[in-house]
Amino acid sequence: MAQIFTASADTRLRAAALLGVVALVMALVVLGGYADSSYATLVGWVEHQPVPFSHQHHVGELGIDCRYCHAAAETGAHAGLPSTFTCMTCHSQVWTGAPMLAPVRASLASGKPLEWQRVARLPDYVYFDHSIHLSRGVPCVTCHGRVDRMPLMSRAQPFQMQWCLDCHRNPAPHLRPPAEITRMDWSNWDEEPGIHAVYGELMTKVYGIEPAKLTQCNICHR
Amino acid sequence: MSETASDTRITAEITRIPLHHPHMRNWWLLFGLSLLLLGCFFVAAGALFLNGVGMWGNNIPVNWGLAISHYVWFLGIGHAGTLISALLLITNAHWRNSLNRFAEAMTLFAVVCAGLYPILHLGRPWLFYWMAPYPNTMTLYPQFKSPLSWDFFAVLTYLTVSLLFWYIGIVPDLASVRDRAKTRRAQVLYGLAALGWRGSGRHWARWQQAYRLTAAIAVPLVVSVHSEISLLFAAGPIPGWTSTVFPAYFVMGAAFSGFAVVLMIAVTLRHALSLRDIVTERHLDLLARFLLATGLMTAYGYVYEVFDALYGGEKQDLATLHDRFTGLYAYSYWGAVIFNFVPLQLLWFRGIRARPAVLFLIATSVVVGMWYERYMLLMTALYRDYLVSSWGEYHASLWEWLLFAGMIGVFLAPFLLFVRFLPVISAFEVKEALRETGDLRHA
Numbered sequence: 001m002a003q004i005f006t007a008s009a010d011t012r013l014r015a016a017a018l019l020g021v022v023a024l025v026m027a028l029v030v031l032g033g034y035a036d037s038s039y040a041t042l043v044g045w046v047e048h049q050p051v052p053f054s055h056q057h058h059v060g061e062l063g064i065d066c067r068y069c070h071a072a073a074e075t076g077a078h079a080g081l082p083s084t085f086t087c088m089t090c091h092s093q094v095w096t097g098a099p100m101l102a103p104v105r106a107s108l109a110s111g112k113p114l115e116w117q118r119v120a121r122l123p124d125y126v127y128f129d130h131s132i133h134l135s136r137g138v139p140c141v142t143c144h145g146r147v148d149r150m151p152l153m154s155r156a157q158p159f160q161m162q163w164c165l166d167c168h169r170n171p172a173p174h175l176r177p178p179a180e181i182t183r184m185d186w187s188n189w190d191e192e193p194g195i196h197a198v199y200g201e202l203m204t205k206v207y208g209i210e211p212a213k214l215t216q217c218n219i220c221h222r
Numbered sequence: 223m224s225e226t227a228s229d230t231r232i233t234a235e236i237t238r239i240p241l242h243h244p245h246m247r248n249w250w251l252l253f254g255l256s257l258l259l260l261g262c263f264f265v266a267a268g269a270l271f272l273n274g275v276g277m278w279g280n281n282i283p284v285n286w287g288l289a290i291s292h293y294v295w296f297l298g299i300g301h302a303g304t305l306i307s308a309l310l311l312i313t314n315a316h317w318r319n320s321l322n323r324f325a326e327a328m329t330l331f332a333v334v335c336a337g338l339y340p341i342l343h344l345g346r347p348w349l350f351y352w353m354a355p356y357p358n359t360m361t362l363y364p365q366f367k368s369p370l371s372w373d374f375f376a377v378l379t380y381l382t383v384s385l386l387f388w389y390i391g392i393v394p395d396l397a398s399v400r401d402r403a404k405t406r407r408a409q410v411l412y413g414l415a416a417l418g419w420r421g422s423g424r425h426w427a428r429w430q431q432a433y434r435l436t437a438a439i440a441v442p443l444v445v446s447v448h449s450e451i452s453l454l455f456a457a458g459p460i461p462g463w464t465s466t467v468f469p470a471y472f473v474m475g476a477a478f479s480g481f482a483v484v485l486m487i488a489v490t491l492r493h494a495l496s497l498r499d500i501v502t503e504r505h506l507d508l509l510a511r512f513l514l515a516t517g518l519m520t521a522y523g524y525v526y527e528v529f530d531a532l533y534g535g536e537k538q539d540l541a542t543l544h545d546r547f548t549g550l551y552a553y554s555y556w557g558a559v560i561f562n563f564v565p566l567q568l569l570w571f572r573g574i575r576a577r578p579a580v581l582f583l584i585a586t587s588v589v590v591g592m593w594y595e596r597y598m599l600l601m602t603a604l605y606r607d608y609l610v611s612s613w614g615e616y617h618a619s620l621w622e623w624l625l626f627a628g629m630i631g632v633f634l635a636p637f638l639l640f641v642r643f644l645p646v647i648s649a650f651e652v653k654e655a656l657r658e659t660g661d662l663r664h665a
Contacts, residue, residue, distance in 0.1 A: 161360035
C-alpha cells in the first residue's frame, strides 16, 4: 500500500498548529486594536445631516449659546435637537433664500420635522441624564469636544464605558462653575485667580458627590 | 509483543464500525430525529435571541426556572463519564476499558449542553464573554463573588479537560482506523486526526504520561465543579438551600444520574453495534452496582436534608420542607423519590442485573427522577422565601420545553456522529486489559 503521508507530514502538522496559534494571537491583537479604533468608536466621523449645519459658524463665530438650540440640557435627560422653528427664529430674517437652507424652509412649510442624526449617541442600556451633569458643572466641552471648531459635527469622545468611568471614579478635576457650563476653552482654568485649583475637590464636598457610589452599576444601568 | 488472534479480532471489531457502519438505516433514522431536535434548538434559541428571556416563564421570585435546573441536570450527567474514565484509570480498574470512550464522549456533549443553558439564560446571551477576565473598553472585571462567574470558570475548565482527556485517549485508535481505512479521504482525515501516531515506544511513553496526568486533573474536577454547582444555590439567601450536605449530595446525585445515562448508552450501543463480547454482561452488572451504590448515597442526601430541617428547627426551613411534601410542586418531590429510588431496588437482584432491557428501563427511571430532583430543589425553595410579599409561582412556557427538546438534539446529534465516525470503544485498552488478565469476561 502506498504511503498516505510523506515523511515531512509531522513537521507540516506542527507548522500548521503553530500558524494556528500565531493567527489566534494576531486575531486578538487586531480585535483589541479595532475596539479602540475610531472606526469602532466613530470619533471624528461626520454624520450625514439633512442640512450641513456648522457649529463652528454658529457657536465659534456668532457665539450663540448651546442651550439656545439644545434647550432641555439643563432640565431633562436629553439635551434635545432643535425644532425647525428654532432655526427659523433667525433664518426667517437672515439667509431667507439660501439654497443650503431649502430643507429647513420645506420642513416649515410641510410641518414635517428635519431628521437630524444624533452624533453623541449612547447605547440603549445607558441611562444618561444631562440635567444632573450640568447642574453639578460638567461643561459641554468635556463630552462633546470643541464644537466651536467643528464645521461639521463629529463625535469628540469614544463614549466607551472606561471613558465614563474615568470621570465617575474621580470627578473632581472635571467640575466647573455651572454658570459657565457652555464655555468652550478651559485651558487656563488652573492658572486663573481664586480657588480654581481646588474648586473640584471643594465642590464634591459641597454637592455631596461620593465617587464610590458613582461607579455602582445601577447609576447608569437601571 | 506480537499481535495475537484475539487482538486482531478486537481491533477489527471496533474499527469496522466507523469504516463500515453495521446499521446505517437505523443510524440515519436516529440521526434524522436528532437533527429535527437540533432544529428545535435553533428555533427556540433564535426566538430567545430575538425576544429575550421574557418569553420564558421565569420571573421574580423563580428567576432560574427550567434553564438552570437543566444546567445542573446536564452537568451532573456529564460527571459519570469522567468518573468512569479517570477515576477508574487511576485506580487501575481495567473493566472500565470497554466503557470509557463513549462515557467520555457523553461527558463532552453533556457539558456542552450544560454550558449553553446559563448563557441562554443571560439577558443578552451574545455578551457572555463579559464573564471572562480580559482587558476591555469598559474597564470591567468579572465579579468573583457572583455564582455566574463560578459557572463560567467551572464549565470552561471542565469542558477543556474533558475534551483533552477524550482526545488524548482516542488518538491511538484513530491511528488504527487510519491504517484500516480503504478510501483516500478517510485515510487522510483519520490520519490528520491521529496527529502522526506511529505507535513507537516513545509515543506510548509520552501518551501514558499525558493520559494519566489529564486523568489526575479530571478527577478532582468532578468534585469541585459539582460542589460549585451546589454552592451557587447556597450563595442565595433562600430557605432549603443552606444544608451543609449540599456539595456531597450534589456530587453523588450527579454521579447517579450520569451512571444511569452511561448504562442506557451501553445497553443501546451493545445491542445496536453487536458488541456483546466487548461490553459484556459483567460490565452491565458492574454499572448496575455503581448505579445502586450512588443511588443509595443520593438517598442518604434526601434523608439528611429532611433531618437537617427538622433538627435545625428553623421555621422557614420547616415551611419549605412542608412545601416539598405537600406544596404546589410536591409532585416533583415525590416524582424524584419514586423514580429515583423505587425501581432502583430491583438492582439488588443478580438476575435483574443480567437483563439489559430491564436495566435500560431502570436507568431511564433514574434519569427522569434526577430531572425531578433538580427541578424540585429549585422550585420548592424559590417560590416561597422569607417574605410573603415575594411569593410567586413558576410555570415553564412552551419555549422552554422546546429548548429542552432542542438541547436533547444538541446532545444526540454529535453523539451519533461520534458513534458513526469514531471508534466508540478503546480498542487498545481493551487489548491491554485482555493481555493482563487473559479473559475479557473477568477483565
